[in-house]
Amino acid sequence: xxxxxxxxxxxxxxxxxxxxxxxxxxxxxxxADRGGDVxxxxxTLRIVVTxxxxxxxxxxxxxxxxGVALALERGYSLTEDWIAAxxxxxxxxxxxxxxxxxxxxxxxxxxxxxxxxxxxLPDAYFRKMRQWxxxxxxxxxxxxxxxxxxxxxxxxx
Numbered sequence: 001x002x003x004x005x006x007x008x009x010x011x012x013x014x015x016x017x018x019x020x021x022x023x024x025x026x027x028x029x030x031x032a033d034r035g036g037d038v039x040x041x042x043x044t045l046r047i048v049v050t051x052x053x054x055x056x057x058x059x060x061x062x063x064x065x066x067g068v069a070l071a072l073e074r075g076y077s078l079t080e081d082w083i084a085a086x087x088x089x090x091x092x093x094x095x096x097x098x099x100x101x102x103x104x105x106x107x108x109x110x111x112x113x114x115x116x117x118x119x120x121l122p123d124a125y126f127r128k129m130r131q132w133x134x135x136x137x138x139x140x141x142x143x144x145x146x147x148x149x150x151x152x153x154x155x156x157x
Contacts, residue, residue: 004073011066015150017059019143021051026136029104033129042115045108052101060097064090081156082149089142089149096139103132 025048032044064087071083078084110125 004070007066007070007073010062011070014059014062014066015147017055018063019147021055021059022136022140022143025051025056026140030133038111038119038121039115041121042108042111045104045111049101049104049108052104056097060094080153082153085156086146086149089146093139093142093146096135096142100132100135100139103128103135107132 028044029048032041035041067083067086068078071078071080076083078087107125107128110122110128113119114121114125
């Protein structure tokens with residue numbers, strides 16, 4: 001099997017995992033939160049944090065490695081418009097994702113404590129949930145823009 005095919009397969013699988021895990025995490029956490037059951041929220045957050053470390057973090061590391069290797073394999077300069085824009089967006093998405101992971105861990109801890117004591121979720125949980133929600137949008141849209149750049153390869157400047 002040729003190296004380019006393997007790199008491309010790994011790159012596409014990594015992108016799929018990044019997008020799919022992010023969308024799945026957002027759906028399940030938002031759904032649990034809207035349901036209001038503190039135990040379900042705590043349980044969902046345990047799984048969300050684990051999934052982010054197992055799947056998202058792995059794909060986050062894989063993407064730039066396979067992306068650079070693919071570009072070099074095909075003779076592209078890493079300063080091509082669409083590649084440079086993709087890297088910039090990737091960094092921007094990462095700058096949204098890192099605080100999201102921290103927020104998820106903090107929300108998990110708050111929900112576990114509340115569920116364990118039979119208490120309601122504290123106000124801090126809801127503040128963190130709002131931050132999590134609003135940080136998710138630019139990351140989600142940034143990933144979609146990266147997909148577009150990878151497919152269209154436009155001249156931007």
